[in-house]
Structure formats: C-alpha cells, structure tokens
Amino acid sequence: MNPDQKKKEKKGMRRDLIILLLLLIATLLIIIVLPEKEKGVSDASWDFLIEMMLILPAIMVILGLFAVWVPKKLIGKYLGHTSGIKGIILALILGALPTGPLYIAFPMAVALLAKGAKRSNIIIFLSAWACIKIPQEMVELRFLGLEFMLLRLALTIIFVVVMGVTIEKIMELSDKKASRSSGV
C-alpha cells in the first residue's frame, strides 16, 4: 500500500470517528429530552450490535484468508484470454472472490483491457466485484433471509451479464461511428 492511500484511510477513519461522536451526543440529547423513547432506541441498537458482533469477526477472518491466499495475478491470468460463456462465468466468479475494495479493481480492469480482454467481461467483472462478493452474500443471508438473498443474487447476475453485453455493443457502435466520421 502506498503512503498516499494510507493517509486517505487514516482520514476516513477520523471522519468515521467524528460522525460516531456527533451521533452519540445527538442520541444522548434525544434520550434526555424524550426519556420515554430510550428503551426503543437502545433495544434496537443493542439487538443489531449483537447480531453484527456474532458474524463480523468471522467475516473478517474469511476476507483475510482470501486476501492472503488468492493472488491478484491469478485473476489476470484467467480473465485475459477467455471469452464466450466461459469468459462470462469466469468474470463473475473472479469478481465475486473477496479480494479487496473496488478501487483496486480499476487498474486491473485497465491492464486486462490493454491485454485484449473483452469489454463485456470487464464490465461483468467490475460489477461482480462491486456487488456479488461472497462474504456480502453471507451477511445478506443472515439479515434478509435465504429467499431474498438468492432471488437478488440471481437477478443481479442476469442483469449484470445483460448490462455487460449491452455496453460492449454500444461502445462498438460508437467506435464504428467515430472511425467512419474521421475517415470522411
């Protein structure tokens, strides 16, 4: 990690702590002004805090294991050369591996495009990276239930693939237009 990114993260942490402090003060004030609301607020907060603490450490361990064991090179190796249905499925699976925040996927996407990977697969890869992460699905399962999680996952996969193919077609069309008008 470069020092610039580290500085940014520190800033983000400080911002979170300031928001938390302000929110705590606001909550205390509200409870002082409206003491009858205290039970509702603290019960709901407490319930969700316990539920989060029962799964979050485990989720973080799973994320840590993936981060160390799945090398980023592996993703480039597979996604660079495959196309068709196989390429789409690979883009989905490789995107879904919990390997870090979205911003580290952009330079990977650029490198893959330069190497000749299909645009549709890159869009699918980026979108899967953003919203189909394996640990995310676990937390969704815990809080929203199996039916909700599976249905949203299936719909997301379908529409992300449709979107990837559509964007590729749009970009191809506008590329052709551009080359034709510049040729005249």
Next chain:
Amino acid sequence: MNITAIAINLIAMIGLMIAFYRNREKAIRSLKVAVKGFIKMLPMVLIIVLGIGLLLGLVPTSTISQFAGEQSGFWGVLIVGLLGAVLFIPALLSFPLAASLLDGGASVSVVVAFITTLTMIGTVTLPLEIRELGKRMALLRNGMSFLIAIIIAYIMGAIL
C-alpha cells in the same frame, strides 16, 4: 444464535485451521488482515447500529412506510435508489440497515433499490473510475447499473 451465524463462524474457523495447517506464516498474515479490517470497520459499524436504533426507536412505522413503503410508489424507489448511489456505506453494513428498514415498514422494492445502488454504483469512486476506464465506459456502467437496480427492485417487489 441462528444457523447462518453459526455456519459463518464454522466456515471461518475451519478455513483458519486449514490455513494454519498449510502455512503458519500466511495464516498469521491473514489474521492480521482480519484484525486490521475489523478495527477499521468498527466506527462505521457503531454508526450504523446507532442509526438503526434511532430509526426504529424514534421514527414511527407509519412515517417510514409513507416515505419508503408501498404507498411511496415509484418516487420512493427512485429517491432511495439515488440515496444509495450517493451514500458511502460499506456493503457489508448495508444489509443490517436494509433489514431494519424492512422491519420499520419500508417496501421490498425500496430496500432492494437501496442495497443494489449502494453496492453497484460508487459516486465516491467515480472520478477514479473515469480516470482509469475513460468517461464513456465509466458513465455507461454506473448509469446502466442504476437502471438495472430499479428493474431488479421492481421484480423483487413483485415476487416477494
């Protein structure tokens, strides 16, 4: 403790055990990444937890369902979807928030639009995405993501 929570903890434990068996040094590195990630996320977790408490404890169900329930209609889905696109909340934390909104009277469509735009669209990371992938591809991806988030929201609302 519910089955999903137990399963998640079991997976983590078994994974960790295999990791230590295969390569002690790498396993310890994974644990360090996990602890760091946990500490980094903790303030945001507490913000979300407090926010949920205030939402469910103070805002009456009738108000939530008026702005984000069935009767909020298309505008409810659109506005909450836009909110999800602009807000910067880690995806992991969007699910407890979504569950509390559902508890509080929000409709399935609104909640799905919120989660989907929150995870798929990054307004904060958009400048970086434009710089790396070019304006055309980045804007197309984020714009179409918003569109499909709304479509997915409506389909989920119709089924569930």
